[in-house]
Amino acid sequence: MAPNENSATELTALVVDDDRQLRMIHQRMLNKVGVKNQAVENGKEAVQIHCSGQGFDLILMDKEMPLMNGIEATKELRSMGICSTIVGVSSHTKEKQIQEFMEAGLDDYLVKPLNLAKLRSILDKIM
Amino acid sequence: MGSGGRLTGNRLQGVVGGRRGCNGAEELARAGACEVTGEWKSRSPVKTGLPLWMLGLGADLLWADMNRLLAFLFHQGVLDEQFLQLQQLQDETSPNFVSEVVNIYFHESEKLLRNLRGLLMEREFSDYKKMGIHLNQLMGSSSSIGAKRVTNVCLAFRAATEHNNRPGCLRALEMLEHEYCYLKNKLHELFQIEQQRALAAGVRYPVQNN
Numbered sequence: 001m002a003p004n005e006n007s008a009t010e011l012t013a014l015v016v017d018d019d020r021q022l023r024m025i026h027q028r029m030l031n032k033v034g035v036k037n038q039a040v041e042n043g044k045e046a047v048q049i050h051c052s053g054q055g056f057d058l059i060l061m062d063k064e065m066p067l068m069n070g071i072e073a074t075k076e077l078r079s080m081g082i083c084s085t086i087v088g089v090s091s092h093t094k095e096k097q098i099q100e101f102m103e104a105g106l107d108d109y110l111v112k113p114l115n116l117a118k119l120r121s122i123l124d125k126i127m
Numbered sequence: 128m129g130s131g132g133r134l135t136g137n138r139l140q141g142v143v144g145g146r147r148g149c150n151g152a153e154e155l156a157r158a159g160a161c162e163v164t165g166e167w168k169s170r171s172p173v174k175t176g177l178p179l180w181m182l183g184l185g186a187d188l189l190w191a192d193m194n195r196l197l198a199f200l201f202h203q204g205v206l207d208e209q210f211l212q213l214q215q216l217q218d219e220t221s222p223n224f225v226s227e228v229v230n231i232y233f234h235e236s237e238k239l240l241r242n243l244r245g246l247l248m249e250r251e252f253s254d255y256k257k258m259g260i261h262l263n264q265l266m267g268s269s270s271s272i273g274a275k276r277v278t279n280v281c282l283a284f285r286a287a288t289e290h291n292n293r294p295g296c297l298r299a300l301e302m303l304e305h306e307y308c309y310l311k312n313k314l315h316e317l318f319q320i321e322q323q324r325a326l327a328a329g330v331r332y333p334v335q336n337n
Contacts, residue, residue, distance in 0.1 A: 021231040022267060022268060022271055025216070028221065090263075091267040091270070
């Protein structure tokens with residue numbers, strides 16, 4: 001059963017998105033379901049935070065970001081041996097674009113907007 | 128601030144700044160002050176001269192006003208259920224969450240709209256890919272606050288960029304600027320009513336110091 005705001009979990013998550021508004025919303029959603037979380041602004045920072053020794057159960061990865069996009073970051077994290085659940089979150093709906101992102105190493109892909117129901121379904125799979 | 132749009136059936140005929148079909152860029156520039164006249168009027172009270180104990184009634188009336196405006200915006204397809212998601216994320220630990228997020232959205236969206244107009248106005252414009260990137264960003268942020276009509280126009284705009292259709296892009300941009308302006312007006316109105324309601328509700332129960 002997915003956690004709710006009344007039961008803090010031991011799950012941790014990383015939000016990777018260059019959009020400040022979306023970082024705010026996604027972090028708030030994670031807080032609401034009791035998941036401790038951090039946020040970074042691009043794929044490069046996502047890789048760096050893992051290089052510093054931090055790890056997360058869940059990574060919400062945007063696709064288009066400056067410096068290092070979601071596809072590059074996902075490939076890099078997987079090549080580093082990161083086994084976290086990585087979920088792509090993007091506005092793209094074309095099969096070819098989704099497939100390209102999935103082939104980078106995603107566990108799942110969600111079309112924006114993210115909502116609490118979608119988030120809970122992802123967390124259900126992790127727990 | 129003015130409100131609404133003149134409705135005929137399901138079509139909104141926007142009258143911006145008193146002139147129909149005004150330039151989208153001008154419309155955007157006046158986004159904070161543009162008037163879209165229409166059938167819905169706020170009954171937000173100003174100075175009433177009412178005694179304090181009666182201001183509690185004002186809070187209830189304002190609450191009803193808020194709900195009517197929201198219902199109107201949902202019915203017109205301006206907002207969708209994602210806006211309710213945002214409201215669910217607001218609580219006593221983050222009491223201004225919705226307005227904070229929406230204000231960031233306004234700030235970032237206006238930058239993106241300026242970028243889109245700047246690209247399309249270039250004499251030798253050909254960077255449809257860059258335009259697509261800006262649009263994806265605007266779509267993502269618009270859909271995340273429940274701005275349904277803005278998101279839908281972005282979809283049509285994106286389709287025009289994928290076909291390298293410059294006239295189509297220009298038409299879509301005009302429509303996008305108009306929809307964005309309307310949304311901004313309406314959300315400002317909603318937040319204004321919410322602020323007044325919170326104020327009136329606060330006055331309803333004055334603190335007794337013994």
